[in-house]
Amino acid sequence: MAKAITEQNLCLLLDSLLKEGARVIGPKLAGTMALYEPLAHGDELVLDQLPHRSAKEVFFPVCENILSFERTDAGLQVTDVDPAAFPETVLVGARPCDAAAAPVLDAVFSWDYKDEFYLSRRRRTTVIGLACTKADDACFCTAVGLSPGGKEGSDLFLSPMEGGGYACEALTDKGERLIARYPQLFMDALNVQTLPLAAPAAEKLDMKRIKGWLDENFENPIWTDIADRCAGCGSCAFLCPACHCFDIVDEGTQAKGARRKSWDACGFGKFTNHASGHNPRDVQNKRYRNRIMHKFKYYGDKFGETLCTGCGRCIRNCPVGIDIYSVIAEISTK
Amino acid sequence: MNNAAQKTDTTPIIDTTCYAAATEAIRAEAAKLLTEQKVAVVIGYKAGRRAGTTLPAIITDPAKAAELIFSPACVNNLALYLTKAKKEVRGKGRIAIVAKGCDMRALAGLLGESQIKREDIFIMGVNCAGVKGSGALQVEPLTTGNIARKCRECAVHTPEGADLVAGTIGNLPELTPVEAQELAELEAMTSAERWAFWKAHFSRCVRCMACRQVCPFCYCEQCLCDRNCPQAVETTPRPAGNMAWHIVRAMHLAGRCAGCAECERACPMDIPLNLLNRKMAGELKELYGFEAGLEPVQKGPLAEYKEDDDQSFIK
Numbered sequence: 001m002a003k004a005i006t007e008q009n010l011c012l013l014l015d016s017l018l019k020e021g022a023r024v025i026g027p028k029l030a031g032t033m034a035l036y037e038p039l040a041h042g043d044e045l046v047l048d049q050l051p052h053r054s055a056k057e058v059f060f061p062v063c064e065n066i067l068s069f070e071r072t073d074a075g076l077q078v079t080d081v082d083p084a085a086f087p088e089t090v091l092v093g094a095r096p097c098d099a100a101a102a103p104v105l106d107a108v109f110s111w112d113y114k115d116e117f118y119l120s121r122r123r124r125t126t127v128i129g130l131a132c133t134k135a136d137d138a139c140f141c142t143a144v145g146l147s148p149g150g151k152e153g154s155d156l157f158l159s160p161m162e163g164g165g166y167a168c169e170a171l172t173d174k175g176e177r178l179i180a181r182y183p184q185l186f187m188d189a190l191n192v193q194t195l196p197l198a199a200p201a202a203e204k205l206d207m208k209r210i211k212g213w214l215d216e217n218f219e220n221p222i223w224t225d226i227a228d229r230c231a232g233c234g235s236c237a238f239l240c241p242a243c244h245c246f247d248i249v250d251e252g253t254q255a256k257g258a259r260r261k262s263w264d265a266c267g268f269g270k271f272t273n274h275a276s277g278h279n280p281r282d283v284q285n286k287r288y289r290n291r292i293m294h295k296f297k298y299y300g301d302k303f304g305e306t307l308c309t310g311c312g313r314c315i316r317n318c319p320v321g322i323d324i325y326s327v328i329a330e331i332s333t334k
Numbered sequence: 335m336n337n338a339a340q341k342t343d344t345t346p347i348i349d350t351t352c353y354a355a356a357t358e359a360i361r362a363e364a365a366k367l368l369t370e371q372k373v374a375v376v377i378g379y380k381a382g383r384r385a386g387t388t389l390p391a392i393i394t395d396p397a398k399a400a401e402l403i404f405s406p407a408c409v410n411n412l413a414l415y416l417t418k419a420k421k422e423v424r425g426k427g428r429i430a431i432v433a434k435g436c437d438m439r440a441l442a443g444l445l446g447e448s449q450i451k452r453e454d455i456f457i458m459g460v461n462c463a464g465v466k467g468s469g470a471l472q473v474e475p476l477t478t479g480n481i482a483r484k485c486r487e488c489a490v491h492t493p494e495g496a497d498l499v500a501g502t503i504g505n506l507p508e509l510t511p512v513e514a515q516e517l518a519e520l521e522a523m524t525s526a527e528r529w530a531f532w533k534a535h536f537s538r539c540v541r542c543m544a545c546r547q548v549c550p551f552c553y554c555e556q557c558l559c560d561r562n563c564p565q566a567v568e569t570t571p572r573p574a575g576n577m578a579w580h581i582v583r584a585m586h587l588a589g590r591c592a593g594c595a596e597c598e599r600a601c602p603m604d605i606p607l608n609l610l611n612r613k614m615a616g617e618l619k620e621l622y623g624f625e626a627g628l629e630p631v632q633k634g635p636l637a638e639y640k641e642d643d644d645q646s647f648i649k
Binding site: 030031032033052053062063137138224228229231232233234235237238239247249251260262263265268269270283284285315317319320321322323325326 | 410
C-alpha cells in the first residue's frame with residue numbers, strides 16, 4: 001500500500017526518534033550553508049537546497065579516534081574504540097546522489113579489510129532519501145546512470161507531492177520497520193500526485209566507453225590540458241560523496257594520545273610521497289588523472305561500480321573551474 | 335562570511351562592451367606573442383561549460399588565443415601559476431599573464447621575493463571594474479549588489495607596471511566598503527570575544543588546505559604544517575591544529591599577502607580568511623608603515639630588521 005506523510009508529521013517523526021534517543025542527522029542551516037548535521041529538533045530540517053558537504057560523514061567522519069593510549073605505572077594502556085557503541089542513527093533528507101554513494105562505498109570498506117568504523121555505522125543507520133525537484137547546471141546524476149528520483153541507498157524514500165507532504169516508499173526491512181514503529185504518522189495514499197522530478201541538462205554518458213578510453217590512455221597528453229590548472233586544494237575530494245581516502249596519524253605526547261583517522265585526498269601534493277623522497281605523482285596533472293582514473297576505471301575494475309554519483313559539488317566548488325562532467329563528456333567522444 | 339553578494343542595487347556597474355574591448359585586446363596580444371615566439375605560454379581565462387563561468391587557461395598554441403576572455407567572472411589570481419609549485423607551467427619558458435590590479439600585487443610580491451624575474455614575464459594588465467562575489471548568479475552582469483567584497487575597496491582598478499593594459503572602464507560608482515567595516519567590528523571586540531570569534535570559524539575547518547593551495551605566496555616546497563619530523567602543527571581537523579594552522583599561515587603571510595581573497599573564495603567552509611589577513615596587514619601598516627603594493631620590494635618588514643623597529647608588542 002502506498003504511503004504518504006505530511007510535512008508536520010515528518011517533523012513529529014524526527015522529534016519522536018530524538019525522544020527515543022536516536023541520533024537524527026539531516027540538512028540543517030550552519031552559517032552560510034546547509035550541512036548534514038545532527039538535529040536537536042525536527043523543525044531544524046531544511047530541504048530546499050543541496051547540503052554543501054555530502055552525507056558520507058555519517059558513516060565516514062571527517063576525523064575520528066580509532067584508539068587511545070596512555071602510559072601508566074602499569075605500562076602502556078591501549079584503549080580501542082568500540083564500533084558496537086555507535087548510536088542508532090536516522091539520516092533524513094538524503095538526496096539521491098548522496099544516498100546512492102553508500103552502497104557504492106560498501107564494496108571498498110568490506111573488501112580486504114572489514115572496516116567496522118564504517119560498517120557498524122552503516123548497519124546502525126536508516127536512510128530516508130528525498131527526491132529532487134530542482135537541479136542546476138552542475139548536477140549530472142543522470143550522466144552516471146542515476147536520477148533525481150533514484151532510490152539506491154535509501155531505506156525509505158520520500159517524493160514531494162502536489163499540495164505538500166511526501167509520498168513514502170519503503171525499500172528495505174529498515175524502511176518497513178520505521179513505518180511500522182510510527183504507524184499513526186503515515187497515511188495510506190491512493191492516487192499519489194508527486195511533483196515532477198528535476199531534469200538535469202547532463203545527458204547520460206556511456207560509462208563503459210569512458211572506461212575503455214581510460215584503460216588505454218594513462219600517458220595521453222590530454223591530462224596536462226585538463227589539469228595543469230588544478231591547485232591541489234582538496235575541495236573536490238572533501239565535498240564528494242564517494243571519495244574515501246584517509247590518513248592515520250598518532251597525536252598527543254609519548255605519555256598520552258590517540259590514533260586518529262581523518263580525510264585525505266589524492267589531489268594533495270604529498271599523497272604519494274615516498275619516505276625516500278620519490279613521488280610517482282610529482283606534478284598536479286598526474287594527481288588529477290588519478291581522480292578520474294579511480295572514479296571511472298579503477299573502482300570499476302575492482303568492484304564493478306562507478307565511484308561518482310553526479311552530485312556536482314566538485315564542479316560548483318572547484319576554485320579553478322575544473323568541470324568533471326566536461327572531462328568525462330569529452331572522453332566519451334574519443 | 336564569504337564574498338557573498340550585498341543585497342543592494344542591481345544596476346550594472348559598467349557597460350558590457352568594456353569587457354568585449356578587454357577580451358579583444360587580450361586575444362590580439364596573446365596571439366601575437368605566441369606567434370612571434372616572444373612567450374612560450376599565455377596564462378589567461380577562458381569560458382567554462384556552465385553559462386557565465388570562466389576558468390584559468392594555460393595556452394601554448396596561438397590558435398587557442400581566440401578562446402581567451404575577460405569578464406566579471408574572472409576571479410582567479412593567475413599569479414598562482416607562476417610559483418615554484420607549478421613547475422610544469424614555469425618550465426615551458428617565458429610566460430605572458432593576464433593580471434587584474436589585485437593579482438599584480440601578488441606578482442609584485444613574487445618579484446620582490448625573487449620567485450620570478452621581470453624579464454621572464456609579460457604582464458597583460460586589465461582595467462578592471464571588479465569581479466563577482468561568491469553569492470552572485472552566473473548569468474547576471476556585475477552590479478553594486480553582487481560585486482566581490484574585496485572589490486568594494488579596490489585602489490588598483492588601473493594596474494601600473496604592466497606591459498600592456500587591456501580595456502577601459504570609465505567612471506566607477508562609489509561603493510560602501512564592507513571589509514573595512516568588518517575589520518572595525520573585529521577591532522572593537524575584546525581579546526576574549528575575538529578568540530571566540532575565530533575559534534567558532536575554525537571549528538568548521540576541515541583542513542583541506544585549499545587556502546594554502548590557491549595562495550600565490552604559499553609556495554614553500556615543504557609547508558611547515560606538512561612536516562612530521564618534528565611535527566609543528568597537528569594535521570587532523572581538530573581545534574588545536576586548526577587554530578595553529580590558521581595562525582601560522584596568517585603570520586607567514588603578514589606583509590606579503592596581496593589581499594586577493596582567493597583563500598576566502600576557495601574555502602569550502604566559508605571561513606572569513608581574508609578578514610584575518612587584512613587584520614594582519616593593518617598591524618604591519620601600523621607598526622612598520624608597510625603595505626603590500628604594486629612595487630616589488632626586496633625585503634618586507636618581517637624579512638628584515640632595523641635598529642629603530644617598533645618593539646612595543648614585545649611584552
